[in-house]
Amino acid sequence: MPDNPIPADDRAALVESARRTTEVEPILTVYPVPGVAKPNPILKVDGLRRSFGGLTAVDVDHLEIERGIVTALIGPNGAGKTTLFNLLTGFDRADSGRWEFNGQEVTSPSPDRLARQGMVRTFQLTKSLAKLSVLQNMLLGAPGQVGEQLWAAPFRWLWSDQERANTERAEELLERFNLAHMRDELAGTLSGGQRKLLEMARALMADPVLVMLDEPMAGVNPALAQSLLGHITALSLEGVSVVFIEHDMDVVSGISDWVVVLAQGRVIAEGGPWKVIHDEVVIDAYLGRRRTEAAS
Amino acid sequence: MAFDIIFGNAARAAFGPEAVILALAAIGLNVHFGFTGLLNFGQVGFIMLGAYGTSVTVATFGGSLWLGIPVGLFLALALAVAMGFPTLRLQAVMFAIVTIAAAEIIRILIGSTDAIGLTGGPLSVSFDAGAFFDLNPYADGPQDRYGVGTFAFTGQQMWVITVGWVLVALVSLVVFLIIRSPWGRVLKSIREDQDAARSLGKNVFWYKMQALMIGGVIGGMAGVIDAIKTSGADPNGFRPQVTFYTYTALLLGGAATYLGPVLGAILFWFLREWIESFLRQLAAEAWLPDAIADFLEGSEGIISVSMVGLALVLLMLFRPQGITGNRTEMQLDAR
Numbered sequence: 001m002p003d004n005p006i007p008a009d010d011r012a013a014l015v016e017s018a019r020r021t022t023e024v025e026p027i028l029t030v031y032p033v034p035g036v037a038k039p040n041p042i043l044k045v046d047g048l049r050r051s052f053g054g055l056t057a058v059d060v061d062h063l064e065i066e067r068g069i070v071t072a073l074i075g076p077n078g079a080g081k082t083t084l085f086n087l088l089t090g091f092d093r094a095d096s097g098r099w100e101f102n103g104q105e106v107t108s109p110s111p112d113r114l115a116r117q118g119m120v121r122t123f124q125l126t127k128s129l130a131k132l133s134v135l136q137n138m139l140l141g142a143p144g145q146v147g148e149q150l151w152a153a154p155f156r157w158l159w160s161d162q163e164r165a166n167t168e169r170a171e172e173l174l175e176r177f178n179l180a181h182m183r184d185e186l187a188g189t190l191s192g193g194q195r196k197l198l199e200m201a202r203a204l205m206a207d208p209v210l211v212m213l214d215e216p217m218a219g220v221n222p223a224l225a226q227s228l229l230g231h232i233t234a235l236s237l238e239g240v241s242v243v244f245i246e247h248d249m250d251v252v253s254g255i256s257d258w259v260v261v262l263a264q265g266r267v268i269a270e271g272g273p274w275k276v277i278h279d280e281v282v283i284d285a286y287l288g289r290r291r292t293e294a295a296s
Numbered sequence: 297m298a299f300d301i302i303f304g305n306a307a308r309a310a311f312g313p314e315a316v317i318l319a320l321a322a323i324g325l326n327v328h329f330g331f332t333g334l335l336n337f338g339q340v341g342f343i344m345l346g347a348y349g350t351s352v353t354v355a356t357f358g359g360s361l362w363l364g365i366p367v368g369l370f371l372a373l374a375l376a377v378a379m380g381f382p383t384l385r386l387q388a389v390m391f392a393i394v395t396i397a398a399a400e401i402i403r404i405l406i407g408s409t410d411a412i413g414l415t416g417g418p419l420s421v422s423f424d425a426g427a428f429f430d431l432n433p434y435a436d437g438p439q440d441r442y443g444v445g446t447f448a449f450t451g452q453q454m455w456v457i458t459v460g461w462v463l464v465a466l467v468s469l470v471v472f473l474i475i476r477s478p479w480g481r482v483l484k485s486i487r488e489d490q491d492a493a494r495s496l497g498k499n500v501f502w503y504k505m506q507a508l509m510i511g512g513v514i515g516g517m518a519g520v521i522d523a524i525k526t527s528g529a530d531p532n533g534f535r536p537q538v539t540f541y542t543y544t545a546l547l548l549g550g551a552a553t554y555l556g557p558v559l560g561a562i563l564f565w566f567l568r569e570w571i572e573s574f575l576r577q578l579a580a581e582a583w584l585p586d587a588i589a590d591f592l593e594g595s596e597g598i599i600s601v602s603m604v605g606l607a608l609v610l611l612m613l614f615r616p617q618g619i620t621g622n623r624t625e626m627q628l629d630a631r
Contacts, residue, residue: 091491115497127492129485131625139478140485141496147478148498150506154473163478186625206496 015237023068023236024257032271035062042067042210042241043088048097050080050087050265057083059265060097065210070232070242072252072273075262076285081245082124084262085214089121090114102209116143118209124218124245126195130188134179137187137198138170139163141205170205177201177231193224200231204240211235213244217251229255253277261285297581302573304446309569310562313453313525316460317343317518318564321538322546322557323467324514329543330552331475332507333487335392338379340538341399342512345371346519347529348406352415355423355528362427365520372516375402376509384504396536407531415531422528429455456525463521464558467514472554474510483507484552544608550618559619567607572600 026039043065050058058080065071073081086092088099090109099106101119115121129137145166146152147159174180177197182190187198196216203211216232217225233255235242246252252259253273261269261276263285269276276282309315321343328334349368353359359367375398383394411417429452434442436451443449449457474480482503485493490500523529541564549560579589611618617625 089495091494111491111494112497112499115495120497121495123491123495127489127495129488129492131488132481132484136481136484140481140493140498143497145478148482150474150479153477153479154470156473156477159478202496 012237016233019068019237027066027069027258028272032269032275034267034270036064036270038064038066040067041065042102043243044100045088046098048084048087048099049095050083050092051095056265058087058094060084060267063260063267065241065243065260066258067241068236068239069257070236070244070255072256072259073243073245073262074247074249074252074259074276078264079262080265081262082214083265085121085212085245089119089212091121115206118207119212120203120206120208120210121212122196122199122203122214122216124214126192126199128187128190128195128198130186132187133184134174134182134187134190134198135167135170135184137202138174138205139166141202142166142169143206166205173201173204178227193220196220196228197224197231200228204235208240210241210243213242215245215247217246217248225251249277298577301446302570302577304444304448305573306566306570307447308443308449310566311457311461312449312565313456313460313521315561315565316457316464317522317525318542318545319464319558319561320460320467320518320521321515321542322549322561323464323471324511324518325539325542325546326551326553326557327471327475327483327507327511327514330546330556331480331487332483332504332511333388334384334504334508334511335388336395336508336511337392337536337539338395338397338399339511339515339542340534340536341375341379341395341402342372342515343519343522343538344399344402344406344529344534345375346516347523347534348415348421348519349516350520350523351421351423351529354425355416355421356414360427361423361425361524364423364523368520368523369513369516372512372519373509376512377505380505380508384501384508396539399534399539400536403531403534406534416528418531420528420530420532422526423523425524425527428524431455434458456521460521463517467517468554468558471510471514475554479503487552541604544604547608547618548611550621553618553620556618556620563619564604568600568604571603575599 030036030038041064045060045063048058048060049056073084075081083092087094090111090113101114101117104117106114129140132140145159146162152158171180171183174183177200179194179197179201182194187195190198200213200216213232216228220228229251232242232244236257256273259270259273259276260267261279261282268285269279269282271279321339324342325336325339328336328339346368349371350361350364353364353367354361379395379398383391405411406415407418409417412419415421429436432451432455434440434451434454440451441448442451442454475483482493482498485496485498486500486503493500522533545560545564546557547560548563549558550556578584582589
């Protein structure tokens with residue numbers, strides 16, 4: 001945009017600072033205790049329980065996820081983070097509990113319906129569709145396609161315009177995620193990190209309101225992790241709410257606006273990243289070993 | 297050695313009514329297995345209902361053939377719904393078991409003595425397909441032959457295969473049109489990873505159901521052609537191996553390709569008849585030791601079928617993608 005005198009970098013910084021005041025600052029006034037109410041929640045969970053035999057994997061009394069910010073979900077191995085994700089996105093059935101997404105009660109959680117309502121997830125083990133090209137993977141994400149209905153499928157003129165528009169959008173996203181050169185390659189030929197990028201880009205094709213990323217940084221080399229982090233921040237700049245599961249504390253404190261800590265299926269702490277990282281309860285549950293080392 | 301006779305026989309089988317039937321069955325199975333990843337081991341069930349729906353409507357209820365054909369196709373569609381509803385939510389393996397069981401249950405019921413009044417039971421059923429052959433433009437005298445040497449058809453056969461191959465072409469075209477669309481893309485995504493498709497908002501169950509119905513009706517068409525060709529249906533013609541021949545043809549030609557099932561069906565019958573004819577010639581010219589010739593007497597079918605099996609094994613080893621498939625695509629599975 002030549003008529004805009006502000007350089008791109010500065011513009012991004014301005015947008016970021018605007019976001020800080022409008023989206024993030026309200027959350028920082030919230031008193032950081034587990035289950036606290038948020039000013040503008042996109043997701044409200046009540047009494048959500050799931051057990052596998054004798055093991056209670058998830059037991060969340062109340063949890064709210066704030067709209068428009070980046071929320072990190074952390075916790076030791078087996079804390080129930082992924083199970084919570086599966087429940088919320090409809091990939092697993094809760095024993096009991098109810099939740100509200102984007103102001104609507106989720107009555108019969110089915111993964112595809114929730115996705116169409118704007119809750120789009122990615123997976124810990126990436127699910128790139130190996131025998132489809134990168135572009136086809138992206139196009140699959142586009143919502144409301146006429147050509148995905150059988151009656152319209154044989155008649156190309158009914159869906160070719162929409163397909164062209166979707167292709168343009170997909171190409172923009174691929175450009176942004178540094179995958180443009182792989183456009184016509186089969187997704188199965190991508191490296192592990194590139195698949196993570198593709199999965200995230202594909203989720204964006206679906207026009208999500210809330211993106212749920214299950215360990216987006218796992219198994220990704222540090223350079224690529226940096227770019228993934230950049231993409232996550234960019235998402236929230238565009239007004240998409242983000243929840244992501246992560247192990248690495250540095251990553252969490254670097255990009256998240258709010259942190260929820262899960263241990264043994266329960267929410268044991270939440271708050272701003274710096275608050276949570278120095279929380280005794282969290283250190284106990286999550287970094288217990290470091291504490292004993294310090295004590296010895 | 298009369299290789300012209302052998303070649304003629306093989307070519308006749310490759311373009312005859314049997315190849316048409318196999319090609320249609322394989323196109324339907326390709327929609328299930330090749331594009332959607334549904335492990336349907338009961339394709340013969342759809343063929344059977346197509347054949348019996350047509351035959352029974354005409355033979356038992358005295359309906360017209362033009363009513364019998366849609367009835368056969370409708371029954372195939374109904375089987376897809378009945379089979380898909382309870383099982384498409386299950387794992388792929390469960391679905392495979394149900395399909396093979398359903399096809400066998402139907403065959404046993406149709407062939408039972410209790411069903412004689414309806415389907416002819418073990419006695420098989422026959423009807424007058426005159427309504428179809430009335431339209432035959434080929435002269436059909438006892439001396440009329442179309443072709444050269446042993447590669448020749450009667451007027452009736454010519455009419456069946458003309459209609460048959462036109463149908464194969466039309467069905468292939470429709471499959472091509474729907475698979476290259478966004479709808480087909482969803483099917484392929486389900487084949488690759490159905491949870492990924494779900495996470496992007498696709499109703500996986502419904503897409504699988506649509507694929508099952510379409511492939512089932514195409515299988516039903518194979519049955520209709522079969523019923524017309526033989527003017528009836530016999531329960532023994534619908535044993536589970538029909539499904540496995542269909543898989544062989546499909547894999548031979550290349551699953552998840554548009555021409556694969558057609559080429560596979562042609563090649564399957566060509567190879568099978570070539571081997572069979574070759575063995576017959578060997579025996580006839582007394583080139584085989586007596587013991588082997590005696591064993592082969594009346595059992596050429598067994599040998600040629602085992603040869604087809606061997607060909608399939610070699611194919612899987614050296615060209616797993618089939619004739620028309622794409623090797624790099626195939627190798628992605630190994631990762």
